[in-house]
Amino acid sequence: MMLFNRSKERNARASLDNNSESVIDTVPKVLRRNNLSYGDRIAMRKKRLGIWHQYTWKEVFQHVTSICLGFLRLGLQKGDRVVIIGNNDPELFWVQWGVQCAGGIPICLYVDSLPEETKYFINNSGARFFVGEDQEQVDKILLIKEDCPDIEKVIYWDDKGLWFYEEGLIMNLTQLETIGNEESAEKPELMDHCIDETKGIDISVIIYSSGTTGLPKGIIIPYYYVLFYPRSSFPIYNIPAGSEYFSYAPPAWAEQTMGLSLGPDYPLVISFAEEPETLQNDIMEIAPHMLFYQPRLWEDLARQIRMKIDDASWWKRLSFQLAIKEGYRKLEAQEQDKAMSIQRKIRFWLADRLVLSVVRGHYGMKRVLLCTVGGTSCAPSLIRFFRALGVPLCNAYGAAELGMISSNHQLETRYDTVGKPFPGVEIKIDQMEVLVRSPGMAKEYWKNPEGLSRKMRDGWYCTGDSGHLDEEGYLVVYDRLEEMIHLSGGAAFSPQFVETRLRFSVYIKDAIVFGDESKPYLTAIISLDFGMVGKWAESKNIPYTTFVDLSQKPEVISILAEEVRAVNKLLAEGGRIHKFVSLHKEFDADEAELTRSRKLKRRVLNKKYDDIYQAMYEGRDSVSVEAKVTYSDGREGHVNATLHIIEV
């Protein structure tokens, strides 16, 4: 493992940043610095044909140079947009950096964007170039080519299945690099010149908001925004340079604004999975130092761990229970700021060595120094579970327009909060709403310059989130302001707050909670976790056929009711869930029920499940549904089911 002396490292960085004639204020400049100062250090790892291949910063810079000059040869002008779709791969990073060096603006989209969605993004951004990973993406663009007249060239990097496609519009990435190399031979100064041209206020990327409300908006992200997070978080998290980072977050936004700048700026060693299907195994092999999962993934992971333990032999179950108890004891001591007795320390050390570290190792968390969870906030019980396991999970808070705003660090135990703001970020609360002023803020919306200023109030950005700052300066975020709901009894609640706590259950994959001023209590639609509940049913010898069948089994319903009761205990008396329905299917992004980042689309869900909602408040004991199901390839099918309404 290559870790470097931290203080020495930091001094070296500081002197490097100050001494160089121009300030390193853009990602291309960071890459050039890495090439000069850390050229021989490993920058990236990618598993190809079963073997981890490594790239040094020098090699990476070489690829970036070729791609940058290749694009210039193709006629890329400063400010031109390039749409990129692909899984996390070294090539995706090189292309993005190459485009940035050339003065272009990369836009990454989700791999599973439908052709219609892709068309919207391409035309909205007016992209001239399209870079796709493989045949799937190239086919997508060929399908919509007629409607995207601005696209001049389509470039791909994985040629599987593309051997017999006609040249002309499409081109291999190696071909692009070849013409880039020719350009480089002719004009060796060009790359340096291009990098000098980039400025901190230039646009680094455009990201599209996930569109929980309406059409996705393009947000213009300047370089000072993308470099703000690595530089402000550096002293807080205290992660040494040369740490292992695993890139798996979808490039569509999180990775584009984080990994792509964090990786080179620290610098870190960035690893990539062989295929999306091998991710879990590859993470286990690398055992990265930092993990950034979405809340959903942490929830899934917790569920998996607990389910696996339940499946294990009795003595494994017993030893895990004893060990995690020691973990919780240590956590409690940390929370109450008390010292542990020697005996306790030894017991914890044993538990950690013999059991907890083994469990962590199975999920690639053997060496983690930092885990964060962003996006919608996480249930404190979930964070406590991971902390007890020895995983330093921290809540972080950010917004697409602002970047990262605040975060807990590894030693803080305020899980109910999202931590203190990063240095330089100011927060104030105005009528329950969180207002933020940050040096790393987005410029404006794409093709809508006034859009962002409408969200500003006296120089403060209105997040639209409700929350409060406590006396110690920790920020607590409840929910979107417009999502806070009052019941007829007067109690206020946040659906998201209740839903995240429901999702902490091993058996519940998704849930949506209803209630408003005219209703006296809450109701919920619960979508069970087919894998987990299926396994549970098998272990209890409960036969089932399909999702629909399983979801309505009396035994399944009774365990769900048990989980709902447990969540109710956490809620105020007047705002508890009285009725729920176990849904016959999972919520699905292909049916527009979730965003691609797996957030609930409430408006769609409210409309779609209106029948169930009405039935729950009308006091009926069952409701029949006929649902149209859209499969991932666009075909449609019908499902009929009778759903029981359960009172708790």
Add this chain to the structure above:
Amino acid sequence: MQKLLRLKIENLHLRFGDLAPLAGVELEVYAGEILAIIGPNGAGKTALLNCINGFYKPWKGTIIFDGFEITCLSPYKIAQLGISRTFQNLALYSGATTLENILTGRHFRTDENFIMQMIWFGPARKEEIRQRHIVEGILDFLEIQHIRHIKVGGLSYGLRKRVELARALALEPTLLLVDEPMTGMNREEKEDMARYLIDINQLRRIPIIIIEHDMGLVMDITDRVVVLDFGKKIAEGTPEEIQSDQTVIHSYLGAAESQS
């Protein structure tokens, strides 16, 4: 342009006592084509494949592959000549991993020295690495890296079919026989399998003989179709010709319709 003849079967008869699964079949396979053999159950399709790769000894007739007569050769010799196949009801080592299963397909293509292999030294080690590299290429081609170290017995049916195809490819065949590669698969798996077969055919220039019941797929991916019924060839032609052939409709498609 005259296409290169790769496999020629003349007047092939197969008998088990009074039963005659094949009664005078004639068949040609040309370079680079995908040929489908269709026909009702018991028409002799699998028996024909079994004759080609030597599991059954025909009673009469000749099979000529690339100019050699292979009619009564042992299966392993035929495999050495470059004919590999997959089976209708899967013939994998279910206790071994995907990787190990595919490596068995490399048997004929491995330079071996028993003693060297045992002590895992020098050339033996280098050879093993070379073999692994080739197998990894196949894993990548068929997109089954994620099950590399998983025992085949625990895999889904669709994946096991893919592993079997991978093993057949590991032999570096010059003629590939696939027996019902898509039974028991859902539509998505079928589409994947069809894409792999087309890729194998185009990229590696391997002719493929395929037995398949999904008519839609057969019509989509094959160049030529041969129809068998009661051990005899009753029709041959492009998919379009076969679809409009009255004898075929009567004996096969018609029968299938009246059955359902």
